Amino acid sequence: DTGVSQNPRHKITKRGQNVTFRCDPISEHNRLYWYRQTLGQGPEFLTYFQNEAQLEKSRLLSDRFSAERPKGSFSTLEIQRTEQGDSAMYLCASSLENREDYEQYFGPGTRLTVT
Amino acid sequence: GQSLEQPSEVTAVEGAIVQINCTYQTSGFYGLSWYQQHDGGAPTFLSYNGLDGLEETGRFSSFLSRSDSYGYLLLQELQMKDSASYFCAKDSSYKLIFGSGTRLLVRP
Numbered sequence: 001d002t003g004v005s006q007n008p009r010h011k012i013t014k015r016g017q018n019v020t021f022r023c024d025p026i027s028e029h030n031r032l033y034w035y036r037q038t039l040g041q042g043p044e045f046l047t048y049f050q051n052e053a054q055l056e057k058s059r060l061l062s063d064r065f066s067a068e069r070p071k072g073s074f075s076t077l078e079i080q081r082t083e084q085g086d087s088a089m090y091l092c093a094s095s096l097e098n099r100e101d102y103e104q105y106f107g108p109g110t111r112l113t114v115t
Numbered sequence: 116g117q118s119l120e121q122p123s124e125v126t127a128v129e130g131a132i133v134q135i136n137c138t139y140q141t142s143g144f145y146g147l148s149w150y151q152q153h154d155g156g157a158p159t160f161l162s163y164n165g166l167d168g169l170e171e172t173g174r175f176s177s178f179l180s181r182s183d184s185y186g187y188l189l190l191q192e193l194q195m196k197d198s199a200s201y202f203c204a205k206d207s208s209y210k211l212i213f214g215s216g217t218r219l220l221v222r223p
Contacts, residue, residue, distance in 0.1 A: 002157065031209060042202045042213030043158060056210065091157065102148060102163040104211060109157060 002026070004107035006092050012113045013082055020078045021110045025094030032075050033104065034067055035091040043091055049075060050097065082114045118142070119203055119214035126220045127193055135188045135217045137203035146206040147179050147186045152216070153199045161188070163206070193221050 003026040013019050025032050030051050035043035046065070047057045051072040064082075069075040079086055089111050093104040118140040127133040139147065146165035150158040162170050164179035164186060176189040190197055198221045204211040 002159070033210065035211075035213075040215070042204070042216050043211070045210045045212065048210055050209075102146065102165070102206060103160040106157040106159070 002105040002107065004092060004094055004105050006090075006107040006110050008110060009108060010111050010113075012115065015082060015084060015114055017082055018078065018080045019082060019112065020076055021090055021092075021112075023075045023077070023092030023094075023107060025074070025092070026105055027073070028096065029094035029105070030072065030097055031095045032069055033093045033095075034075070034077050035093065037089045037091055037109070038087075046077075046090075079112075082112075084114045087112055087114045118212055119205055121201075121203055121214045121217045123215065124218045124220070126222060129193055129195060129221055129223050131193050132189065132191050133193060133219065135190075135201050135203075135219070137186045137188070137214060139184050139186070139203070139205050139214075141181075141184050143207040143212075144181075144184075144205055145208055147177070148204045148206055148211060149175075149177050149188045150202045150204060150213075151199050152202065158202065161201075165206075190219070195221050195223065197221050 005024045007022045032049040034046040037043045049069040064080045067077045089109045091109045092107045095104045121137045148163045149161040152158045162177040174191045179186045200216040202216045204213045
C-alpha cells in the first residue's frame, strides 16, 4: 500500500453513461497524475496537477474526459458518454515537487469496463 | 506511439541474473525510471537514473548511457517473486512516458 487510494476499484457501465473516479493522494504530495493502462501496455499519461492547477492534458484525451483537483488534495476524473474503447485501468499517482525524489506513488487503480 | 523500446518477454531461472534493456527517444528526456508491476497490482518504483552510470539498490541495479539513449535494469539472484512486468519510463520533467513493458518469468 503506497498511501494513494482510488475509488471505486471496479466500475462496470453501459456505453453512453457518465462515470466519475476519485483519487486521494499522499497528503503532503502537491503533484497528482492520472494515467490509463490497457492490457499488455504501459501506463499512458492523461493529465497532471500541481496543487489545484491542471498543468497538462494529453492530446490523446478527448473532450469527454475532464479532471479536477479543487482544493489541491483529492482529484476526480470524469468520463462522459463512455465508449467501449474507454475500458481500461485508470491509475492515479502522486509525488512531491522535489528533484531529489523521483518516485511517483501509484494507487491500486480503477478498472473500468464499458459494455 | 511509445518512444521507448524494451523486449516484450524474458525468461530466466531462479538464482540467475537477467538484464532488461531499454532504448528511448531523447526529446524531453530528464532521466530514466524503472517500475515493477505484478499482475493485478499497481506499478511500484524501483530506481532512477538522471546521470550516466550505475545505480545499485540491493539485488537491483540500473544503468544509463545518455550518449547511447540506452539504459538497462539488472536483476541479480532472481527469486520467484520477481516474476512481474518491468517498465522503463522516461522522466519528461514531471510526467512519465512508459515503455510497453517486459514480462519476466522466473522458473524454478
